[in-house]
Structure formats: structure tokens, C-alpha cells
Amino acid sequence: MDDEEYLPLSWLSQADYCLRRAALLLNERVWVESSDTAKGRAEHERVHTQRVERRGDLVKLYENTVYSDELRLVGKCDCIEATRAENGCTIPAAEFPVKLYPIEYKHGSVRAEREYEIQLCAQAMCLEEMYHTQIAEGALFFITAHRRHTVALTEELRAAVRSTLQLLHQIRDDFAIPLASYSAKCKRCSLREYCMPKVKRTAKNYCEVLEREAKGEAEL
Numbered sequence: 001m002d003d004e005e006y007l008p009l010s011w012l013s014q015a016d017y018c019l020r021r022a023a024l025l026l027n028e029r030v031w032v033e034s035s036d037t038a039k040g041r042a043e044h045e046r047v048h049t050q051r052v053e054r055r056g057d058l059v060k061l062y063e064n065t066v067y068s069d070e071l072r073l074v075g076k077c078d079c080i081e082a083t084r085a086e087n088g089c090t091i092p093a094a095e096f097p098v099k100l101y102p103i104e105y106k107h108g109s110v111r112a113e114r115e116y117e118i119q120l121c122a123q124a125m126c127l128e129e130m131y132h133t134q135i136a137e138g139a140l141f142f143i144t145a146h147r148r149h150t151v152a153l154t155e156e157l158r159a160a161v162r163s164t165l166q167l168l169h170q171i172r173d174d175f176a177i178p179l180a181s182y183s184a185k186c187k188r189c190s191l192r193e194y195c196m197p198k199v200k201r202t203a204k205n206y207c208e209v210l211e212r213e214a215k216g217e218a219e220l
């Protein structure tokens with residue numbers, strides 16, 4: 001892997017959901033569309049095109065690219081609300097100092113899922129580094145329910161971003177695919193048929209058993 005490789009920000013939420021899923025996406029380039037992923041993508045495409053909207057003291061930036069050299073992370077913010085604030089930061093899209101508020105769009109009903117909060121927090125950390133500012137809060141916006149869920153960007157959440165990112169960089173560096181651990185999440189995972197989380201043996205284990213059986217030392 002390139003030492004300077006920047007990982008896609010959205011993979012943080014995949015990694016928090018399941019590290020094996022993130023590794024399959026990242027290292028084996030597996031993608032299986034499910035009704036959930038298709039619906040989410042369709043809703044995102046409908047809502048998002050890169051643009052800037054200005055109304056008085058509020059500037060809204062949609063699909064804005066964000067990055068962090070410190071975290072080696074790059075991605076997009078679905079929406080950044082930039083509101084006039086005298087002690088705020090300077091951004092190219094606004095002619096006045098602003099306070100930044102990132103919003104991540106999700107489909108489905110309102111739910112406080114940790115992996116979404118980690119993704120949102122990582123976006124905020126990128127914005128803080130880019131514009132030398134502090135961001136205390138952001139929001140998840142659930143498109144179907146048309147509701148906002150505010151998220152406090154606590155030190156604990158920031159630590160979770162760093163530790164998840166460290167795991168993600170590690171599996172990328174090692175090209176590792178962690179073993180499956182079956183849980184309730186597998187039922188909603190679009191990769192479950194590829195992953196086969198209930199199959200306990202790795203291919204290597206399976207071959208070893210076959211080899212032992214051929215020698216009459218083991219039974220399948």
C-alpha cells in the first residue's frame with residue numbers, strides 16, 4: 001500500500017459496523033447491492049448534487065470534499081451549514097466568518113447508530129483541520145422520516161474515530177480479512193452470502209482438514 005494513501009471517509013462507518021465487511025470492501029473490492037443499499041443510494045442521488053446555496057447569513061454547501069492530512073482520510077460531506085458567527089472561521093464560499101455544522105444524510109427511520117456518528121464526527125474533524133476551527137455538534141438527517149438527530153462530537157466519539165481508523169489502516173496495510181463473527185448485524189448485511197458468517201472454518205482450515213482426512217487422521 002502507498003504510505004500516503006488516504007482512505008475513504010465512508011469506510012469508517014463500514015469498519016465500525018463490521019471490520020470484516022470493511023476489509024472485504026477495501027481489500028477484495030466486493031460489493032453486493034441489496035434493497036437497503038440500493039434504496040440508500042437512490043435517495044442520496046436524488047438529494048445530492050454538488051452546489052452552494054446562500055440565504056442571508058446562512059450558506060449551505062452540498063457534496064463538499066473534505067480531507068485530513070493528520071488522519072489520512074478523504075471524503076464528502078452531504079451538507080455543511082455555515083452560519084455567520086463573528087468569532088467563526090473563514091471558508092471560500094462565504095464572505096463573512098462562519099460557524100460550521102456538518103450534516104450526514106441517511107435513509108430510513110430515525111436511529112442513533114454508532115457507525116453513522118463516527119462517520120459524521122470524522123467529517124467534522126476534517127473540517128476542523130481544513131479551516132482551523134472547532135465543531136461541537138453535527139446532525140444525521142433521516143431522509144424518509146425528514147427528521148434530524150443531533151450528535152454531540154465528544155472526546156469519546158473522536159477517540160472512536162481514531163481507533164476505528166487505526167484498525168482500517170491496519171487491515172489495508174496487511175491486506176488482512178478478519179474472520180467472520182456471526183451476529184444480528186449479519187442479517188442486514190448485503191455481503192452475507194459472500195461472507196458466509198456461519199461457516200466457521202477458513203479455506204486454509206478446510207484444506208488442512210481435507211488433507212488430514214486423506215491421511216485417515218480426521219473426519220469432515
Ligand code: SF4
Pocket residue numbers: 017018019020021180181182183185186187189190191192193195196197
Ligand atoms: S455477514 Fe456479518 S460477519 Fe460477514 S461481513 Fe456482514 S456483518 Fe460482517
